[in-house]
Amino acid sequence: MSERLQPGDTAPAFTLPNADGKQISLADYAGRKVIVYFYPAALTPGCTKQACDFTDNLALLADAGYEVIGVSPDKPEKLATFREKEDLKVTLVGDPEKKVLEAYGAFGEKKLYGKIVNGVIRSTVIVDENGKVERALYNVKATGHVAKLIKDLELDGR
Numbered sequence: 001m002s003e004r005l006q007p008g009d010t011a012p013a014f015t016l017p018n019a020d021g022k023q024i025s026l027a028d029y030a031g032r033k034v035i036v037y038f039y040p041a042a043l044t045p046g047c048t049k050q051a052c053d054f055t056d057n058l059a060l061l062a063d064a065g066y067e068v069i070g071v072s073p074d075k076p077e078k079l080a081t082f083r084e085k086e087d088l089k090v091t092l093v094g095d096p097e098k099k100v101l102e103a104y105g106a107f108g109e110k111k112l113y114g115k116i117v118n119g120v121i122r123s124t125v126i127v128d129e130n131g132k133v134e135r136a137l138y139n140v141k142a143t144g145h146v147a148k149l150i151k152d153l154e155l156d157g158r
Contacts, residue, residue, distance in 0.1 A: 004105035005136040011036070011127040012103035016071065016093035019079035024069070024093050026127065033134070034067045034127045035149070038106035039142070040120040042074045042082035042092070046142030050122075051082070053146035055089045064155045066126075071095055071106075073120060105138065124149065 005011070015025040026034065037054070039047040054061075054068050061068060068090045074082070079092040098120075101107035106123040109116055122142060126135040135152075150156050 004138055005125055005133045007133055007135060009133045009136075011125065011131050011133050012100065014095075014100040014103070016095050016100060017076045018091060018093050019076055019083045021076045024091060026069075026131070029067050029069075029127075030131065031129050032067050033065050033129055034069060035061065035124060036069050036071060036104070036127060037122075037124040038071050038101055038104060038120060039122055040072065042072055042078050043085070046122075047072070048082075048086055050142040050145060051088050051090060051092070052086055055087070057146050057150060058089050060150065060155060064153070066153075067091070069093060071100060071104075073098055073101065105136070110139070126153075 013026055015023050018024045039050055041047055051070060070090050070092045073096050074094045075096055076094050079094055083092060095101050098107050101120060104125055106121050108121060110119055110121050121138055122140050124137045124140055125133055128134045
């Protein structure tokens with residue numbers, strides 16, 4: 001099982017293709033705060049709800065200085081379909097080899113319907129302007145997670 005990140009850790013660097021096949025790097029966001037969230041699969045109900053919640057709150061997050069990147073093991077073509085079908089505005093990148101998922105502790109053993117399986121652990125890592133982990137949240141729920149994140153970051157009083 002991959003190691004979970006802790007606040008203060010250096011966020012693992014990555015470069016992954018987005019929905020258009022363009023390479024997106026964490027380094028592209030240097031000097032800005034980034035919410036990197038990991039989800040199991042595009043076009044599934046929970047992942048759709050979570051991506052739509054991030055899209056619906058993108059302006060609020062951007063106003064507070066946060067960028068949002070969603071990472072899944074999907075290929076760019078599936079991400080493009082997901083983005084178009086759901087009118088998503090968040091940046092989606094694909095990690096079919098699961099190397100970034102593993103580096104962030106977002107891939108490993110989890111319980112699914114009572115069975116232990118290997119898979120994507122729904123997680124959110126907030127990276128500060130200096131590339132350090134500010135918060136690392138694991139086993140988050142798809143529904144209500146973005147609202148809780150906004151509350152925890154104290155952005156709901158703006």
